[in-house]
Amino acid sequence: MENTERLILSSAPHLRGRTSIARDMYLVVLALFLPTIGAVYFFGLYVLLMIVVGVASSVLTEYVAKRMRRKPFYMDGSAVVTGLLFVLILPPRTPLWIVVVGSIFSIAIVKEAFGGLGFNIFNPALAGRAFVSVSFAGSLGRWIAPTTSWLADAVTTPTPLSEGFATTLTNPELYKALFFGNVAGSTGETSVLLILLGGALLLAFGIIKWHIPVFYVATVFLLSWAMGQDPIFHILAGGLMLGAFFMATDYVTGPLTTRGRIIFAVAAGVLVVLIRVLGNMPEGVNYSILIMNAFTPLIDRYVRPRPYGLVKSKGRG
Amino acid sequence: MKLDLLEVLGVRRAEGVHPPGRKLASEAAIERAPLPERVLLPICQHIGAPAKPVVKAGDHVDVGQLIAESGGGCSAPIHASISGEVKTSTTVIGPTNGLPVEAIVIEGDGQDSWVDLSPADPDSLSREDMLKRIAEAGIVGLGGAAFPTQVKLDRPPDSPVHTLLINGAECEPYITSDDRLMLEQPDRIVAGIRILMRLLSVDRAHVGIEDNKPRAVETIRQAVAQAGLPGEVNVVAVHAKYPMGAEKTLIKAILGVEVPEGGFPTDIGIVVQNVATLAAIADAVADGRPLVERVVTIAGLVARPKNLVSRFGTPASLLIDHCGGAVDNADIVIFGGPMMGVAQASADASLVKSTNCVLVEKADVRTERSCIRCGRCIGCCPMGLMPLMYVNLVKKSMIEDLADYHLMTCVECGACSFDCPANIPIVSYIKVGKTRLRQLAVSN
Numbered sequence: 001m002e003n004t005e006r007l008i009l010s011s012a013p014h015l016r017g018r019t020s021i022a023r024d025m026y027l028v029v030l031a032l033f034l035p036t037i038g039a040v041y042f043f044g045l046y047v048l049l050m051i052v053v054g055v056a057s058s059v060l061t062e063y064v065a066k067r068m069r070r071k072p073f074y075m076d077g078s079a080v081v082t083g084l085l086f087v088l089i090l091p092p093r094t095p096l097w098i099v100v101v102g103s104i105f106s107i108a109i110v111k112e113a114f115g116g117l118g119f120n121i122f123n124p125a126l127a128g129r130a131f132v133s134v135s136f137a138g139s140l141g142r143w144i145a146p147t148t149s150w151l152a153d154a155v156t157t158p159t160p161l162s163e164g165f166a167t168t169l170t171n172p173e174l175y176k177a178l179f180f181g182n183v184a185g186s187t188g189e190t191s192v193l194l195i196l197l198g199g200a201l202l203l204a205f206g207i208i209k210w211h212i213p214v215f216y217v218a219t220v221f222l223l224s225w226a227m228g229q230d231p232i233f234h235i236l237a238g239g240l241m242l243g244a245f246f247m248a249t250d251y252v253t254g255p256l257t258t259r260g261r262i263i264f265a266v267a268a269g270v271l272v273v274l275i276r277v278l279g280n281m282p283e284g285v286n287y288s289i290l291i292m293n294a295f296t297p298l299i300d301r302y303v304r305p306r307p308y309g310l311v312k313s314k315g316r317g
Numbered sequence: 318m319k320l321d322l323l324e325v326l327g328v329r330r331a332e333g334v335h336p337p338g339r340k341l342a343s344e345a346a347i348e349r350a351p352l353p354e355r356v357l358l359p360i361c362q363h364i365g366a367p368a369k370p371v372v373k374a375g376d377h378v379d380v381g382q383l384i385a386e387s388g389g390g391c392s393a394p395i396h397a398s399i400s401g402e403v404k405t406s407t408t409v410i411g412p413t414n415g416l417p418v419e420a421i422v423i424e425g426d427g428q429d430s431w432v433d434l435s436p437a438d439p440d441s442l443s444r445e446d447m448l449k450r451i452a453e454a455g456i457v458g459l460g461g462a463a464f465p466t467q468v469k470l471d472r473p474p475d476s477p478v479h480t481l482l483i484n485g486a487e488c489e490p491y492i493t494s495d496d497r498l499m500l501e502q503p504d505r506i507v508a509g510i511r512i513l514m515r516l517l518s519v520d521r522a523h524v525g526i527e528d529n530k531p532r533a534v535e536t537i538r539q540a541v542a543q544a545g546l547p548g549e550v551n552v553v554a555v556h557a558k559y560p561m562g563a564e565k566t567l568i569k570a571i572l573g574v575e576v577p578e579g580g581f582p583t584d585i586g587i588v589v590q591n592v593a594t595l596a597a598i599a600d601a602v603a604d605g606r607p608l609v610e611r612v613v614t615i616a617g618l619v620a621r622p623k624n625l626v627s628r629f630g631t632p633a634s635l636l637i638d639h640c641g642g643a644v645d646n647a648d649i650v651i652f653g654g655p656m657m658g659v660a661q662a663s664a665d666a667s668l669v670k671s672t673n674c675v676l677v678e679k680a681d682v683r684t685e686r687s688c689i690r691c692g693r694c695i696g697c698c699p700m701g702l703m704p705l706m707y708v709n710l711v712k713k714s715m716i717e718d719l720a721d722y723h724l725m726t727c728v729e730c731g732a733c734s735f736d737c738p739a740n741i742p743i744v745s746y747i748k749v750g751k752t753r754l755r756q757l758a759v760s761n
Contacts, residue, residue, distance in 0.1 A: 006648065007648060007649055007650055007660070007661065007662060007663065007664065008648050008649045008660065008680040008682065009660045009661075009662060010649065010660055010680050010682060011660070011742055011744065011745045011748075012653075012655075012656060012657050012658060012659065012660075012729075012731050012734075012744060013655060013656040013657065013731030013734050013735050013744065014649065014651055014655045014656075014658065014660065014676075014678065014680065014681065015336055015337075015490060015655035015656060015681065015735065016681050016683065016734070016735055016737075016740065017334065017336070017735050017736050019693075019736060019737070019738040020683075020738050020740070021686055021689055021738045021739055023738065024689075024691070024738055074686070076686075115687075116687065117686075117687060117689060118686075118687035118688050118689045118690060118739075119687065210326070251689050251690045251691040251692065252689055252690050254690075255692075256690055256692040256695055256703065256705070257692065257695055257703075258330070258696075304703060304722075305330065305695060305698070305701045305702070305703065306701050307578065307700060307701045307702055307723040307726050308565060308569070308575050308576075308578075308699070308700040308701045308702075308726060309565070309575040309576050309577050309578040309579075309580070309700075309726065310578055310701075310723070311577045311578055
């Protein structure tokens with residue numbers, strides 16, 4: 001054969017699957033397009049502006065942080081996912097400067113300060129959301145009703161989970177509104193239908209497994225029912241579905257094993273109901289996942305697969 | 318490719334991956350490779366002690382003549398693979414481990430004259446005679462591991478063997494040498510089964526073949542049915558999944574048991590032999606023929622992929638040229654399959670006993686990124702391990718902790734690296750970790 005002197009000496013395996021971080025991330029972005037379209041449809045073009053600003057400031061922050069840390073910058077899509085998710089869990093009329101500050105916090109502090117993608121303990125979008133809620137509570141309290149004319153000035157209204165929420169709708173009508181997303185709430189969280197379709201894409205592409213969303217939602221359903229609440233309302237309202245498919249399933253901040261992921265999901269589900277029913281915050285999805293993020297290293301330490309051929313009586317090998 | 322419903326639903330871990338089959342040479346009938354003009358025979362082509370040369374420069378040797386004798390209890394002799402004159406020995410890069418090793422050089426005379434073989438009726442030989450003939454023929458596991466066969470078969474009376482497992486899974490992409498052997502020479506394989514069943518006094522044997530080779534399953538089934546073997550022999554079509562051909566995976570798939578950690582299949586009464594090894598055993602016991610050649614698949618970016626009976630010590634380049642040469646700017650030559658094979662520094666590297674494939678490819682070099690903890694490596698590990706932990710612990714030099722994660726259970730199949738979206742060469746980290754863990758055990 002020709003060029004016998006210039007052979008490559010790579011190590012096995014020499015065959016790699018068609019997989020990459022960028023592929024995973026951009027498939028998540030693709031799946032997020034559905035709730036994103038819903039967000040713009042329900043809350044107007046201003047949300048599109050928020051998304052552009054959020055994604056751009058996330059990517060830019062990552063670029064600057066990588067330069068400062070003298071690490072290579074890859075356009076692997078992870079900053080796009082963070083920026084997009086962050087905007088999708090903000091109220092629809094969040095001032096743009098808050099979008100920028102929150103995105104910078106998510107990427108620079110929550111992600112890059114811990115070592116970048118793969119090393120962050122907390123989900124950057126959720127931690128960024130928690131940061132802006134406590135820092136700028138006054139500017140974030142304004143929830144608006146879904147609007148049909150895209151550029152119209154919006155009407156302030158409580159979300160279904162807020163204390164002042166009152167409705168003339170019958171239960172089936174309320175469920176229908178929650179399912180299709182025609183209610184007040186964070187930009188991307190209101191339409192259960194679109195989130196389920198996006199989640200189905202993630203499942204179909206093999207990006208996520210079903211365990212976390214199913215156990216998370218089922219736990220909320222069963223526990224809220226056991227506590228005398230309306231379980232259907234609890235799984236349809238708020239950010240539960242978006243959290244279940246797009247945030248509790250974050251690879252980096254969740255457990256590694258299937259059993260660990262089930263423990264994570266069930267515990268997070270319990271936290272959601274406790275915060276919603278007993279806590280003094282209307283919504284608990286954000287904190288339920290952040291709290292379980294903190295428990296992830298502990299879960300991974302104790303929940304491990306059983307190695308082939310492990311002889312139990314021998315103890316640690 | 319058949320998908321397992323429970324795996325797809327994520328109820329059960331996948332315990333393996335599904336690389337593309339790429340069995341390019343599966344229709345190419347076995348042919349004889351051209352005789353090389355010169356062979357380089359490394360004195361260690363097996364796991365264990367190197368063989369000791371018994372010839373010197375200037376000696377004339379015939380094919381099958383002993384040129385290096387067994388170097389100890391776990392070792393195997395080496396025989397001349399062509400007839401000709403022994404030259405001054407040289408040092409080559411070991412084709413299986415990259416370490417320098419002495420190689421005996423034979424300059425061929427083109428005569429291909431053989432030593433006199435001593436055939437025998439296998440049924441009249443005693444267990445000891447059979448073991449002796451296998452040991453003297455220099456037979457090692459031809460599936461890739463190259464463990465001296467007589468060591469595996471010579472069981473002390475207090476550890477009886479109850480089951481013979483024959484490995485025809487051939488799960489690596491590209492490789493078709495075992496497939497073609499099963500299709501074209503099932504009688505040699507069945508003769509090997511008969512010999513081993515007698516030698517081990519077992520009345521139960523299973524042949525495991527991946528279900529992507531239905532013709533091989535059918536051929537072996539018929540051959541077994543017609544042979545009237547002394548006992549029950551099942552031919553099992555196992556799920557085509559990498560690494561089904563790994564000994565421990567195959568045992569679990571067919572017999573539903575696991576080899577205890579740190580142990581060998583013989584510890585639980587099972588002996589596993591590859592189909593090509595069985596054919597070689599039949600040749601050795603019945604014909605007295607030493608192991609000097611084997612079927613090698615030449616595949617990948619060559620003009621005409623083939624399965625060639627090739628003498629050991631043949632330079633790979635001769636076989637590649639016989640297949641029409643490399644095409645499409647191929648830049649990597651691998652001995653073995655793409656998942657576990659070893660990249661060679663030169664296309665002139667010599668075939669050894671464990672070389673079941675010469676794979677010519679374009680290298681797929683990717684940039685290593687940070688682990689994103691997706692957990693795919695855990696899901697696909699056939700041994701139930703957490704491969705990403707080895708990467709973390711080796712990077713941090715936390716060597717003692719590697720044992721807590723059962724590092725030594727790893728068979729280095731490479732399924733984890735295959736599925737890694739961060740392109741982490743996990744197996745390379747594992748090899749470093751194993752070496753350092755062994756050093757730690759020695760220093761303690």
